Amino acid sequence: MSVLIYTESENGKFKKTAFELASYGKEIANMMGTTLTAVAVNAENAEELANYGVDKTLMVTSDELKNFNAKAYAHTISSAAEQEGSKVVIISSSANAKYLAPELAINLKAGYASNVVALPESTEPFKVKRTAFTNKAFNLTEINTEVKLLGLSKNSFGLKETSGAGAVASFDAAIPDNANGVEVASVDKVTGAVTIADAEVVVSGGRGLKGPENWGMVEELAEVLGAATACSKPVSDLGWRPHSEHVGQTGKPVASNLYIAIGISGAIQHLAGINASKTKVVINNDPEAPFFKAADYGVVGDAFEVVPQLIEKLKAFKSNNA
Amino acid sequence: MKILVCISHVPDTTSKINFTEGDTKFDTNGVQFVINPNDEFGLTRAMWFKEKQGATVTVVNVGEADTEPTLRKALAIGADEAIRINAHPSDGFFVAQQLAKVAKEGNYDLIIAGRESIDYNGGMVPGMLASLIDANFVNTCISLEVEGTDATAVREIDGGKETVKTSLPLVIGGQKGLVEEKDLRIPNMRGIMMARKKALTVLDPDDTQARTQAVAFEKPAPKGDVKLVSPENLDELIDLLHNEAKVI
Numbered sequence: 004m005s006v007l008i009y010t011e012s013e014n015g016k017f018k019k020t021a022f023e024l025a026s027y028g029k030e031i032a033n034m035m036g037t038t039l040t041a042v043a044v045n046a047e048n049a050e051e052l053a054n055y056g057v058d059k060t061l062m063v064t065s066d067e068l069k070n071f072n073a074k075a076y077a078h079t080i081s082s083a084a085e086q087e088g089s090k091v092v093i094i095s096s097s098a099n100a101k102y103l104a105p106e107l108a109i110n111l112k113a114g115y116a117s118n119v120v121a122l123p124e125s126t127e128p129f130k131v132k133r134t135a136f137t138n139k140a141f142n143l144t145e146i147n148t149e150v151k152l153l154g155l156s157k158n159s160f161g162l163k164e165t166s167g168a169g170a171v172a173s174f175d176a177a178i179p180d181n182a183n184g185v186e187v188a189s190v191d192k193v194t195g196a197v198t199i200a201d202a203e204v205v206v207s208g209g210r211g212l213k214g215p216e217n218w219g220m221v222e223e224l225a226e227v228l229g230a231a232t233a234c235s236k237p238v239s240d241l242g243w244r245p246h247s248e249h250v251g252q253t254g255k256p257v258a259s260n261l262y263i264a265i266g267i268s269g270a271i272q273h274l275a276g277i278n279a280s281k282t283k284v285v286i287n288n289d290p291e292a293p294f295f296k297a298a299d300y301g302v303v304g305d306a307f308e309v310v311p312q313l314i315e316k317l318k319a320f321k322s323n324n325a
Numbered sequence: 326m327k328i329l330v331c332i333s334h335v336p337d338t339t340s341k342i343n344f345t346e347g348d349t350k351f352d353t354n355g356v357q358f359v360i361n362p363n364d365e366f367g368l369t370r371a372m373w374f375k376e377k378q379g380a381t382v383t384v385v386n387v388g389e390a391d392t393e394p395t396l397r398k399a400l401a402i403g404a405d406e407a408i409r410i411n412a413h414p415s416d417g418f419f420v421a422q423q424l425a426k427v428a429k430e431g432n433y434d435l436i437i438a439g440r441e442s443i444d445y446n447g448g449m450v451p452g453m454l455a456s457l458i459d460a461n462f463v464n465t466c467i468s469l470e471v472e473g474t475d476a477t478a479v480r481e482i483d484g485g486k487e488t489v490k491t492s493l494p495l496v497i498g499g500q501k502g503l504v505e506e507k508d509l510r511i512p513n514m515r516g517i518m519m520a521r522k523k524a525l526t527v528l529d530p531d532d533t534q535a536r537t538q539a540v541a542f543e544k545p546a547p548k549g550d551v552k553l554v555s556p557e558n559l560d561e562l563i564d565l566l567h568n569e570a571k572v573i
Contacts, residue, residue, distance in 0.1 A: 105452025
């Protein structure tokens, strides 16, 4: 009966979303009067999960699961859910989680609600709030199936420390034959840089920066803040920055704690994509730019003067607060 | 190669979103509908396969009669034929089941769908469809090449990309990158005239029950006014971010 969460890790280390899922899953387990179980693949330090309420962790260790494979991972999670008799299964909103979710839903005969942003309004019937229309609205979804699958939006619930029983058991599930239909040939991942998906802070540039040669200050500001860099759609369409940095309705969604937009006017599609960010700062020389209506803090000024000053002041702030 | 492109009929990206009937229904009043952008990248890639590799392209939509102009637009862009399953697309599972039936009966080699629709953002139809017909599946696909029955795809991952080897039959959840924005096609007059003569078959849905139901909608709470900081006084901005927003 326990609630099951799939806790993602990278190079053995749990991601922050794993602890957020645990915090969220624990509250649902409490609502339903049951315990919280986690399933983790090739991860270490299961005891860290107990600080966020996990009662039992199923540790899967497998060379075959070294590369992510949606079918194999989905099968591992559904086998764990079946063993635990879980009626609620929760995953994150990472690219990998969204990839395996539909297969997992079919395996479990579960109704699936993605982009969930709050605890269930009720568990019988099971109703949960999610974003729709690319963050332009919320939608209350009722799941009618016996097993429910939820995809939790990043940063929507936060971390809540609470102790769980913290038992650890090894777990093993056979890999289905058809998992071999998609094989990883190569992975091209930026190492060292913060990714938009994981970033607490995102610094984003728009067409107001006039050309790709002016991105040095965006990158420097990002470095000072430990942030990921991003850009608006026109900038990626013009080829100034790679598509992978495009945030907005047809690009990547951003759900960071702090989003700083430099020289971005704030088209409705862009604002939709970054709406889930907690605090938004806009720097733009046009006081009429729509972004000022969506931002928490704004600076009306020339980015080429404001940003270098901001970098210097932040460096001073960091060294005083180190 | 037989290609099936799944098309969602969605509000234009510039649409203001409103609800009606006590916030239980999307208000379509004054809204312009378009081919879902993620699907349009896939449709354009399908046109490339048609022109360079002799593929045939069928487009399919689960929707009521009001979605036909969107399908006609796909035909005008160059798809060979269209299928509409005459039903309200009540949830992702229901839609995936309807598409699975079409996919099986038509024996398609490659099925291209968008990674998600920009209205409900469920992000589940392509993956469920692949699972239901036991085809290979690549999500957030940004590049696709097919040679015989072998396929090479690139998928976007958090912080980079991954190249995978796979084979037909294959379903992809596509997005921008499959083709560039500048490669998207606007139907010309000849295409529009030809589209009128192309087959648009209407099929009845099966009796699949939806597993989820959108029971209510709400819009985000209106935002408070922006706090303006003078460019001469950026220390204030740092102070606000540190002490008020507590984000640095």
